[in-house]
Amino acid sequence: MNKTPGATLRVRNLSKNYGDGPVLDRLSFEVPAGETLAVIGPSGCGKSTLLLLLANLETPSTGTVLHGESPLPVPGAGSGDTAVILQDYGLFPWKTVEDNLTLPLRLRGAPTAERRERGAAMLAELGLAGLERRYPAQLSGGQRQRVAIGRALITEPDVLLMDEPFSSLDALTRERLQRVVLDLWRRRRPTCVLVTHNVEEAVFLGRHILALGGKPARQRLWLENPCFGETDCRKESRRFSLMRQVRAALAAREDADSETGSGSGPEGSGGGRTASRAGNDTPRQDMEEDAPCAG
């Protein structure tokens, strides 16, 4: 398999207007190769739109998304270097677990023996061994989600884009799968963008965190996350203070947006810069708030 070397994902001055008004306003940030970014924001703020733009499945109104020097290949277009997990998992109900999982290999012309072998390895890795002949309707939500994750990872993509992949799962399954994804990421190191509306999830899985807010959505906060992947309960207070910071950014008033322009600007990928004076505002209560120790 020809794999291109990892490259930085560069977003410059990215805006999207669907026709009935702007949705995203001049986003600029970078995700270094092999790192993860969690994008967080309230429902309807444009997170899925951003993910589709990153995946080259939507066209920007202004600005660019580059992987190294070129746009990302459209997922499924043959190269297999980008994988996307959409919000509804996107499994084919008439295909078995094994066929769903190995579909990307089939699309790339991999021989049956290779598909079987890599499919079995991925099923084992995800704790799905024994379920290969089942259909999606015969699986639990968590099992379906694991198949979707496995299907995204089976080609060992350079870039993995995930849209709220854990949002419909119960808390325990979600935590388990978050760790599965973190483990897989640690072993394969794709450049990863995770969309979420869950602050705790963003802090657990985002090496970088981007908070979006306002209409149109702008960058409210960009930070490098010292608590990324952390499961040590003794460091709870550091994690809670970070979560407070993210919640405050999400709660920042509209007028804070207009005072600070379009967030962290074209060079906004630097570490630890905030895009608003969010710290003085009251955190909103409507973001998910289950905060058990992940360890």
Ligand code: ADP
């Ligand atoms: P989120 O994922 O944060 O919930 P979305 O990106 O799905 O937000 O949607 C952001 C806004 O863009 C919403 O107002 C939504 O109605 C609108 N929108 C999303 N997709 C389209 C589309 N294809 N055509 C027109 N408007 C859209």
Ligand code: MG
């Ligand atoms: Mg969405």
